[in-house]
Amino acid sequence: MTQEYGGAGACARPPSRYNRRMTDWLLHTPALDTLDAPTRARLAGLPQQTLPRGAVLFRPGDAVEGFAIVLSGRIEVFLTGAGGRELLLYAVEPGQSCVQTTLGLLGEAPYSTEAITAQETEVVMIPRALFRALMDSAPAFRQLVFAAFAERMGGMIQLMERVSFQSVECRLASWLCGHADGGRVQATQAEIATQIGSAREVVSRRLDAFARRGWVQTERGAVVLTDPGALRRLALSEGG
Amino acid sequence: MTQEYGGAGACARPPSRYNRRMTDWLLHTPALDTLDAPTRARLAGLPQQTLPRGAVLFRPGDAVEGFAIVLSGRIEVFLTGAGGRELLLYAVEPGQSCVQTTLGLLGEAPYSTEAITAQETEVVMIPRALFRALMDSAPAFRQLVFAAFAERMGGMIQLMERVSFQSVECRLASWLCGHADGGRVQATQAEIATQIGSAREVVSRRLDAFARRGWVQTERGAVVLTDPGALRRLALSEGG
């Protein structure tokens, strides 16, 4: 399902066909607008890379090569359990950076999670040395990194809360509402299961229950929301 | 079980009987050894507070008053679910600081968790303004905060892994091994349940199973480990 793409070093040594010209990508990255001129100058020269959907940026055990900033697309970071079950920890979207990476750069610890692009994704890698220099010398950059860190931590706590204390039904309804595009969600049940931290069979049964209540219609690779209101009410009901 | 102690503002406005003399507590805090002289000077004057066991430092919804550094004792931070079930997120021990607090100070977000002292605990509170100033001007302080942050994030990911992918039996065995004092663990089954993120009844049944295998003996408010080796093997078996 997720095609291998360059293995462990994908983000560090990508095939050249995915390298882009060195350009002023900073202009298109609002999150970095607050950076001062010298910092911008040091960043502007870095090459950006385009990764196809399904590329593996890192796996558990990999060493951390540099600090990634996402320009466009989306990277999903998963925790993998013994039985092969996966749990989406968080997603990295444009202007954001990867906490696991920050963690690795600051503490020398290898990755314990797996990162896969969910769409075609453009990233800029900041090498370790430059990252550390910026952290020390560029207050705005530091703010940026710290803010990202804080946001993730908050997100992780929320995730823990949902996974530990909320029913699968609630999580599923919530996820469906949050991913509907014109009353339609394009995803296989296995994908949904991973996203909400459950198992495919369970998703299948819950969706079936929703369908019997007339809230959704299931198709191969998609779910149609026929009563988004009901789903939303369930999602907000905090049901344990 | 956890006596209320001054409520929301406990750490900000403690009863005066718990205030101590202003002293050079920095001398006894190895974690802060790397701080430069000016920073140490700014910190040395802060008062330390002593909180009894069971004091509530903050609850969900409280505003963040300042940055806490633990000198001695132990603070436990919990997530609370709908049914009143609680899950230990992490503990703050001497020389460490509270991430939730950092998060709140940086992002203005209120607490979503609950912090309770597990023993008599000495803390120093750094007011918000000083905290921000130090973050900007004292690289060593910044390093300290960042390192703590990174460590917590790693811990949270590990916790997520254990809670999501490991059996209660493994977690229980592991916890017992980690908390044995001379082959004996002093804790009620309800406490153990909270620590490993399960329910009291489940702990009761698992302990019973251990007892039938001759690995432990249960007493009122305590567990005696009669075969620590077996428990340790189970704890390390990564059983899903």
Next chain:
DNA sequence: CCCGCCTGCGTGATCATGTCACAGACGCCC
């Protein structure tokens, strides 16, 4: 000493979820 009460513990019943095994359905390519 007896009683009432609180806390901690044990247990059965039931529900929610995760896991395993397997079969049918759908799409696609040859």
Next chain:
DNA sequence: GGGCGTCTGTGACATGATCACGCAGGCGGG
């Protein structure tokens, strides 16, 4: 049409959470 891989549906079962009790030990008041 036939073969193959992916997606989905289902039954059987194990684990864990929740609910509803009852029982035991400890403690203070009478």
